[in-house]
Amino acid sequence: MTDSTLSLAARLAAEPDPARAFHLALAAAEAAAAPFEDAANQAVTALVAQHGDNVAAAARELGLTPQALHKRLKKIAEGGTARPVPAAAVQPQPALAFESPQFAVEALANWALRQGEIDDQRDVFLLGALAAGVDPVVIAETTRVGLDTLRRIRPAGNITVSRLDPFGPEIEEFGRAVRARAQALAASADSPEEHAAATVWRFASRAIIANAAPLATMSDDWLKADDYASEEEYAAAVLAHEPSEAEKETDAQPVDELTQVDGADAWLASTWVTYQRLAASRDSDSDDDPRFAGSRRAFGELADAILHLRTTGTVPAGLLGATS
Known part of the structure; x- marks a missing residue:
């Protein structure tokens, strides 16, 4: 440890103000890291x-990535450290x-919280790319996520990939089962606990149907194009159709941007993360x-149901049994 580092450490130990102590600790860490940076x-x-000078x-x-190593070598050649020296910030707005x-x-x-949800969405995409056989270096170059992060999130053995068919009947069956469960709870x-749980299920069912199972609210006698002699007749019948209350609820629920860009399974994966966090949330005041x-219990049940659907490609038997 250098004399400057020892001096900073001594000042840090004697500093009563937490804010000043924070900045002193950062300075001490920077000074202590310098010899290791050289090594x-x-x-x-x-x-x-x-x-043999093969950077790749x-x-x-x-x-x-080769780009990262080239950047580090350039810094070394210039006589500086690989870590950029922070310049005075320019405030854009x-x-x-x-x-x-x-x-x-x-x-x-x-x-x-929002950033954490984005990071968790990221892991689902990264693992999916790894499972699809994409080279980790290509993933790192595309996403700017380090190879060490990819190694950290990769599970031992094979990566479990979603078995849900976004266009199969199971997802619509899931939407109907969630809605029936919400109605039964209500x-x-x-x-108060049961009313809170029923409310969570009601709003969750609307979101699930709108984003993953839009056909779940349609009855068996929904208009089918094959029943009409021409496209014009079918279009006229659709325009004249009076939607049910369930259909109106679904139409009023906005579709998430993630669903529009990456599909229902990506939305369910993201929603599972949100429900897991809400189920585990704690507040000393509440x-x-x-x-x-009741709300936490409902979010936990919904998270378990989504995980089962994505892991097995089937609707949980307990969810079906509870609504039969």
Whole structure:
């Protein structure tokens, strides 16, 4: 440890202000890392030389993309470190104006939740690409996700891939079963906890049908093109059709952008993450409220049902049994 690092560490230990202590800790970490950065640069240079200056081969051994290693070698050649030295920030637009620190913290928490959901969506896509046989280097170059992250999220053994057929009858059967479950819960609810669970199921069923099973609300006597002599007659019949209440509910539910771009299975995968988080959420101010207990239970049941559907390609027997 250098003298400057020791000096920063001593100041850090004696600093009572948390904000100043934070910045001192960052500075100490930077100073302590410098010798190791030099050693890493020497090791990288030696490895490239071992490979006869074949940067691509050295990058594969390091678990880096060739572009990343080229960038690091350029920094070394310029006499600097591989880590970029931060420059003064250029602010592209005004920052958000918060009424108080509390509002700012709440906004940050909401942003972190959305970002976490995006990261979890990312893992589903990354694992799907790996299962499809895409070279990890190609994935890293396309997504800017490091090879070390790909190794971290890859499970031991084979990757489990969704068995759901987005165009098969099972997904529509699932939508009808979820809706029937929501109706049954609403009819039998007689406590705040049960009413809360029924509400969650009701709104979830609308979202599931709109995004994954839009045909689930259509009855068996829904207009079929084959029953009409011409396309014009069929179009006129559709325009004259009076939608049911269930169809109106589905039409009023907006379709998520993820569904439109990547399909129903991607939406279900993302929704499973959301429901899992909501089922596990805890709030000291509401833990004793039975309504929150009912909501968490409902989200857990919905997450389990979606996982079963995607893992097996079938509707959970318990969901069918509960609505029969």
